[in-house]
Amino acid sequence: MWGPVSIEGQVIQPGVRKLVELPVAELPSGTRIHINVHVYRAKKPGPCMIIMGGLHGDEINGIETVRRILTSKKLEKIKKGMVIAIPLLNVYGFNNFSRSLRDGKDVNRSFPGSKNGSLASRVAYLMTNSILPLIDFGIDFHTGGASIFNFPQLRVSEGDDKALELARIFAPPFILQNKPIPKSQRKQAMSMGKPILVYEGGESLRLDEVAIQTGVEGVLRVLNYHEMISVDVKPGSSAEYSRSTWIRASKAGIVNLLSHAGQEVKKGQRLAEIHNLDSLKRSYIHATRNCKVLAHVNNPVVSRGDALFHLVFNG
Ligand SMILES: [Zn+2]
Known part of the structure; x- marks a missing residue:
């Protein structure tokens, strides 16, 4: 059955595009922070894919990659299934040129999170309980940190065959199989049977056109493969490393x-x-x-x- 889905009480019907604003925090100034969750649902049933950036707030290429996919309007022509797009998860870090949150905590080391914990832990809790249950697979966009430049690549958890298959469809220049980091979103999603690939391209606080374009094309290949959209995109090829x-x-x-x-x-x-x-x-x-x-x-x-x-x- 392909009925309505709900994110934190906001209902999205099949065939509807909706922007869900998820409240996450209040700054000491009283300013409220929310996360923008763009949801695209086809009338026809199909898989649910998440694309997200800015889990680390200073990793701008990923935020720009998801922003470009959103503004390309290609998702508005979704033929089946659902896409959840979160261009910027760590709003606080982005505004402060920082990977982490105000207390220095890293959201990607805080999964599965807790409802009444630190801000990082609450953001992780929101993803674990309100977003990840809805998805089948996804791509989480990152860059190298601490002045490290990453050639465009996907990180796939060792032994996760579904993730490796997805990575080959995305077809970045490099695929690296490695162990997921404890308390990371990738590990949490894997434990729920939902492969989330970690894309790495470029470095923090810098835009890199090749990394961004490679990311956009990879997402389009995955959506094409699952017949969720139908667009022209050139084929990619990957070298795989373990x-x-x-x-x-x-x-x-x-x-x-x-x-x-x-x-x-x-x-x-x-x-x-x-x-x-x-x-x-x-x-x-x-x-x-x-x-x-x-x-x-x-x-x-x-x-x-x-x-x-x-x-x-x-x-
Ligand atoms: Zn990162």
């Missing part, structure tokens, strides 16, 4: 990158040079194996031990 490692700075100083995200590198190849300001010596960072560069740091000022490169490989 293992990854971080390369860290061996010295402090100013780092000059010699390779970039998306590149294939060979064992022993120079990835970067670090110029020490005290000794005025130069040291090199080498690839520890044949692999591809999934991500790199963009901030040139590094301390010993800082993450420089995220490398992916198989076997």
Whole structure:
């Protein structure tokens, strides 16, 4: 049966497009914060997909990706099923250029959340209890944090065949299978049998056109595949990886990158040079194996031990 659905008491009938404003918090000033939830329902039954951005408030590419999909009006022609689009989940973080909330808590480490907990915990609770029960699958858009630039990629939970199938339909340049982070939304959704893929593209507080466009096209491929919409979108192809490692700075100083995200590198190849300001010596960072560069740091000022490169490989 394809009847009405309800989000926090707001009813959405089949064939209806509705903006649901979910109240989440009140700032010390008394200003109220709400989350905009755009719901598109076809008259015909079908799957329910969520697309969302801004779970981390400073990861702007994801917010822009969902905004572009909304303003393209393609969802208004939905033929079957339902799309729930949340362009910005962490409203507070976005307004403060911050990944987290006012108390420093990370929504994506607060699942399943609690009704009377911290703000992060209450936002997680709202997702767990009011949104996730409605969906079948979805994409959660992120970027690298702390000046890390991520080549466009999907993160898929190990052993989650439904998620891997969905990732292959989305077809980003890279698919990485790894363990979901404890208390993350991806882990919570997986425990409810609903694959949510984590898309990573670009870095926080920066717009990256390739990452945004790759994200938009991936969503359209998934919607096309499920016959929820019918649009022209070019095919994509993915390289799949099951293992990854971080390369860290061996010295402090100013780092000059010699390779970039998306590149294939060979064992022993120079990835970067670090110029020490005290000794005025130069040291090199080498690839520890044949692999591809999934991500790199963009901030040139590094301390010993800082993450420089995220490398992916198989076997
Ligand atoms: Zn994130």
